[in-house]
Amino acid sequence: MNALAAYGLLAHGLIFGALATLLPLGELRARVALAATTLALLVGIAPVMHGTFGTPSLTLLQLAILHLANRQPSPLSFAPALGLLGFVALFYPAALGWGAFDPYALGYQPWALLVALLPVAAALWWRRQDSWLLILAIDLAGYASGLFANLWDVLFDPLLTLLALVIVGRRAVIRLIASRTR
Known part of the structure; x- marks a missing residue:
């Protein structure tokens, strides 16, 4: 193994x-x-x-560890989950060949991707999203360890996407039920 x-x-x-x-x-x-x-x-x-x-992904593992440690609220709330779903709605079809550009290939030579993560890290720092900043730092350290061949595999995966879909869907169902009881 x-x-x-x-x-x-x-x-x-x-x-x-x-x-x-x-x-x-x-x-x-x-x-x-x-x-x-x-x-x-x-x-x-x-x-x-x-x-x-x-x-x-290391992101999903870290979210699971935070959940096991009973850290409330979870960093994967509605807004980050919705953002992730918006991103993967564009990423997965392109990565599966529905277009001329393959974004997954960027993860094998990730210099451009790492440069693109700099403003993300700065925004997380600016908004004092320390949990997400730490998750990103551990993700990057995990990629640097050489365990993963592609940076995208460290950042997200289909199970994390499914979790984000459940979070967004749960909120939509709660709003639908609340609107019917008025």
Whole structure:
């Protein structure tokens, strides 16, 4: 097993543990998270997740760790989730060949992408988004470690996109229900 596969299995175990904490368990939340993480690794849930969704991004892993640490509110709120969905709505079709430009290829020689992240980091610093700035810094350090071949794989993945879709969809459903009860 190579380092990327080991990372993927361990990360999916932690992500499954973070998902288990969404259950309303009160005082048992931390114990259930630990048990769910262990079970995901021992029973085979993590390998199934790894085979289905691929290697998770460092961003998703960090969000799962923050959730396991009970950090509230989560940095992935409605506005960042909506921004991510807007970005991937343009990125994934182009990366899949629906156009002449392949943005995914930029991640293999990421100098232009790194330069483009400088204003993003400055904006995060300016708006005092310390959580997102730390997530970005760890993402870049993870890419620099050589574990990932493409910078895009460090920043986001399909499971993070699905999570963002759930967050945005949940807000839309809550607004729809609220508008009908008036």
